[in-house]
Amino acid sequence: xxxxxxxxxxxxxxxxxxxxxxxxxxxxxxxxxxxxxxxxxxxxxxxxxxxxxxxxxxxxxxxxxxxxxxxxxxxxxxxxxxxxxxxxxxxxxxxxxxxxxxxxxxxxxxxxxxxxxxxxxxxxxxxxxxxxxxxxxxxxxxxxxxxxxxxxxxxxxxxxxxxxxxxxxxxxxxxxxxxxxxxxxxxxxxxxxxxxxxxxxxxxxxxxxxxxxxxxxxxxxxxxxxxxxxxxxxxxxxxxxxxxxxxxxxxxxxxxxxxxxxxxxxxxxxxxxx
Numbered sequence: 702x703x704x705x706x707x708x709x710x711x712x713x714x715x716x717x718x719x720x721x722x723x724x725x726x727x728x729x730x731x732x733x734x735x736x737x738x739x740x741x742x743x744x745x746x747x748x749x750x751x752x753x754x755x756x757x758x759x760x761x762x763x764x765x766x767x768x769x770x771x772x773x774x775x776x777x778x779x780x781x782x783x784x785x786x787x788x789x790x791x792x793x794x795x796x797x798x799x800x801x802x803x804x805x806x807x808x809x810x811x812x813x814x815x816x817x818x819x820x821x822x823x824x825x826x827x828x829x830x831x832x833x834x835x836x837x838x839x840x841x842x843x844x845x846x847x848x849x850x851x852x853x854x855x856x857x858x859x860x861x862x863x864x865x866x867x868x869x870x871x872x873x874x875x876x877x878x879x880x881x882x883x884x885x886x887x888x889x890x891x892x893x894x895x896x897x898x899x900x901x902x903x904x905x906x907x908x909x910x911x912x913x914x915x916x917x918x919x920x921x922x923x924x925x926x927x928x929x930x931x932x933x934x935x936x937x938x939x940x941x942x943x944x945x946x947x948x949x950x951x952x953x954x955x956x957x958x959x960x961x962x963x964x965x966x967x968x969x970x971x972x973x974x975x
Contacts, residue, residue, distance in 0.1 A: 704965040711750045718767040719749075719774060728816060735805040735813035736820075739778045743796055747913075748884040749774045754962050755888030755902060765831055766891050769838060772824040773884050775817040776846055780855070780880070782814035789859060818846075838887035845883035850875050858927075869929055870911075877917075878910025898956060905952040905963060912945030912970050942971050 723740050726733055749770035756762040785792040785800040793803055802810035825839035854876030885906040889899050915938050918930045930938045946967050953964035
């Protein structure tokens, strides 16, 4: 099976679980509508697919792992809702559709994001009773999303002060990269990876996450002075992508043939052929 077919199957299997779970959310009608609008708006489902496939390296992912992947997608979706708000990036469209606050209003968008983040933790807390590997996986995801992770990266991104190279790398590594790395390593933890395997996937995630965000800038032709491309130029960004991809592929190949999915995923990052 080709990489593209593997990815599409993993995405389809995940979305079947996600939509079934989402339809069962208990919330007042407008709040639920806003949550479902965001959750069902499409996208690559990169983070949940990576979590599921990381688990698959060590054991067959079951319903519990798919639920953990739902929690990760809830967190990612909450972050997008809040990132689009007028107080943040002030975006009117995402994936070709009006953003949540444009449809439901700013206040309801804030609450929809809050509800999705809280729902993610409800899922992770329920899974904690399944064993220590799920406790560890839940802690990994939680650690990636707080003030030293995703939110910390977002906080620097909205500061008025122009970031230097160190600050820009911090933003990319934490705002984007931490949840990607957490998805991979949480899946590995749930699957029973040993410490060497876990460490290789962590390094893979860190390098992949940086390359992924830089590729976003390049594809968007983002020459804003607050972007890496705007500050250092397209050539420097492409060099950084190549270095990140090479480092990620090295880690995937060290894990053996079974990790070919991750090697292929990294190689295709530069042109987003997945």
